Amino acid sequence: MTKPQGKLRGWAAARKAILSGLRFTSLRLRLVVVFGLVALTAAVSASGIAYWLNREAVLTRTQDAVLRDFQQEMQNRAGVLPTHPTQDELQHTAGQMAASSQRFSVLLVAEDESGRTVVGNSGALDTFSLTDVPKSLRTAVGKRQSVTSNNKDPYHLYWQRTIDGDKPYLVAGTKVIGGGPAGYMLKSLEPEEKDLNSLAWSLGIATGLALIGSALLAQAAATTVLKPVHRLGIAARRLGEGKLDTRLRVSGTDELADLARTFNHTAESLETRVADMSARDEASRRFVADMSHELRTPLTAITAVTEILEEELDAETGSVDPMIEPAVRLVVSETRRLNSLVENLMEVTRFDAGTARLVLDNVEIADQITACIDARAWLDAVELDAERGIMSILDPRRLDVILANLIGNALKHGGSPVRVSVRASDSDLLIEVQDHGPGIPEDVLPHVFDRFYKASASRPRSEGSGLGLSIALENAHIHGGEITAANSPKGGAVFTLRLPRDPSALTETPAEPDGANGDGESA
Numbered sequence: 001m002t003k004p005q006g007k008l009r010g011w012a013a014a015r016k017a018i019l020s021g022l023r024f025t026s027l028r029l030r031l032v033v034v035f036g037l038v039a040l041t042a043a044v045s046a047s048g049i050a051y052w053l054n055r056e057a058v059l060t061r062t063q064d065a066v067l068r069d070f071q072q073e074m075q076n077r078a079g080v081l082p083t084h085p086t087q088d089e090l091q092h093t094a095g096q097m098a099a100s101s102q103r104f105s106v107l108l109v110a111e112d113e114s115g116r117t118v119v120g121n122s123g124a125l126d127t128f129s130l131t132d133v134p135k136s137l138r139t140a141v142g143k144r145q146s147v148t149s150n151n152k153d154p155y156h157l158y159w160q161r162t163i164d165g166d167k168p169y170l171v172a173g174t175k176v177i178g179g180g181p182a183g184y185m186l187k188s189l190e191p192e193e194k195d196l197n198s199l200a201w202s203l204g205i206a207t208g209l210a211l212i213g214s215a216l217l218a219q220a221a222a223t224t225v226l227k228p229v230h231r232l233g234i235a236a237r238r239l240g241e242g243k244l245d246t247r248l249r250v251s252g253t254d255e256l257a258d259l260a261r262t263f264n265h266t267a268e269s270l271e272t273r274v275a276d277m278s279a280r281d282e283a284s285r286r287f288v289a290d291m292s293h294e295l296r297t298p299l300t301a302i303t304a305v306t307e308i309l310e311e312e313l314d315a316e317t318g319s320v321d322p323m324i325e326p327a328v329r330l331v332v333s334e335t336r337r338l339n340s341l342v343e344n345l346m347e348v349t350r351f352d353a354g355t356a357r358l359v360l361d362n363v364e365i366a367d368q369i370t371a372c373i374d375a376r377a378w379l380d381a382v383e384l385d386a387e388r389g390i391m392s393i394l395d396p397r398r399l400d401v402i403l404a405n406l407i408g409n410a411l412k413h414g415g416s417p418v419r420v421s422v423r424a425s426d427s428d429l430l431i432e433v434q435d436h437g438p439g440i441p442e443d444v445l446p447h448v449f450d451r452f453y454k455a456s457a458s459r460p461r462s463e464g465s466g467l468g469l470s471i472a473l474e475n476a477h478i479h480g481g482e483i484t485a486a487n488s489p490k491g492g493a494v495f496t497l498r499l500p501r502d503p504s505a506l507t508e509t510p511a512e513p514d515g516a517n518g519d520g521e522s523a
Contacts, residue, residue, distance in 0.1 A: 039214030090120025098122030
């Protein structure tokens with residue numbers, strides 16, 4: 001692998017780790033997002049309401065002051081003009097009105113003595129003219145209202161906010177009561193707009209700070225809440241790994257503290273129960289081992305006697321009464337079965353106690369299988385498909401036990417010919433044992449390696465102990481391998497043994513006393 005490729009893969013792995021840490025299924029991320037959304041909603045709502053209230057207050061205050069001043073100027077200055085003023089008079093009065101404290105532009109409109117419309121303005125704000133006044137406002141200003149008890153004045157003050165060139169203005173107009181010019185006012189609201197923009201920026205910054213603060217608060221809250229949960233997860237994993245003495249430190253009186261107490265009580269109860277079960281299991285294994293050892297002594301004597309009886313039965317001039325010959329043969333058969341069962345039980349106890357060890361050697365597989373078949377006189381019933389020269393490091397005695405059980409099981413329940421095939425790769429060794437029988441029922445397949453399990457309906461009563469295939473599987477496991485059972489599409493059962501060709505990670509230890517004798521026991 002080149003360096004650029006390595007860096008690219010490293011970056012991809014780091015990116016994947018970051019994205020997995022930020023996945024939305026993360027409780028921490030969801031807490032931060034929820035806190036952020038709540039804070040953002042609250043801040044935006046509060047800022048919007050504050051901005052709207054301040055905007056109305058600022059504009060209303062400025063507008064009221066300007067309109068009040070304009071109305072006062074119209075009464076004090078425009079009201080003293082003659083009914084038909086000249087343009088110079090209008091111009092002079094407009095200038096005086098514009099000089100007020102509010103600094104607005106003024107436009108006065110009237111008719112001279114000849115009936116001609118004359119206009120005078122203050123000259124500010126780009127020479128304020130009638131075209132700057134909305135038509136609707138001019139119409140409302142010039143319309144005379146009926147004088148009633150509720151309306152004592154024929155003319156009123158009207159105003160309107162407008163936008164001209166992205167700049168806000170306040171336009172107002174009224175007419176002098178009792179006859180006289182109509183006056184219009186134009187006031188720029190740009191200073192107020194700048195103040196409101198500054199307020200908007202301030203509220204926006206405050207909203208951003210509130211969002212950041214809520215995120216930090218959410219992070220702190222998530223850490224406070226999730227840290228005990230994280231510790232609980234670690235403790236649960238340790239408990240699952242078999243470390244039953246795992247306990248959580250309990251502090252506080254909240255729900256998380258109650259959860260930690262519950263976990264500790266559960267772990268303590270589980271530890272007690274497991275310890276009790278382990279003690280019972282150990283006692284059971286010790287009982288089986290002791291029983292097997294105690295049985296070996298009388299079995300040795302009984303076996304010797306049965307061998308003598310068997311020799312007498314096989315002799316041409318045996319001295320055994322023909323009437324008791326079936327009984328003698330039954331005793332011989334059952335004694336062998338009992339002896340095999342004791343040996344198998346002793347081997348099982350070694351596996352359960354963890355004392356079974358491998359004695360590894362470099363083995364030629366074809367020769368090993370041939371020796372196993374020849375020792376049990378199965379050469380006529382077994383076909384071997386194995387290349388010469390396939391070497392593998394394993395325990396020859398335990399391989400012999402595995403093969404004897406698999407082949408013997410196939411011959412007993414499947415029928416000959418039994419085919420043994422060997423395939424090897426660089427790392428694994430595969431040995432298949434296939435028979436030509438009816439196969440294994442589907443409901444039996446999951447149990448073929450169970451101890452003392454025997455299929456009652458599909459197979460005849462087994463003379464074995466029911467431990468053969470279980471011992472074969474344990475021997476495969478101790479090599480770091482596996483045995484699987486299946487039915488061949490062509491018919492018959494297929495047992496596949498997979499072993500590593502060089503189990504170098506396993507430790508070589510002295511051999512245990514020979515246990516299972518590979519008698520081909522049925523599962």
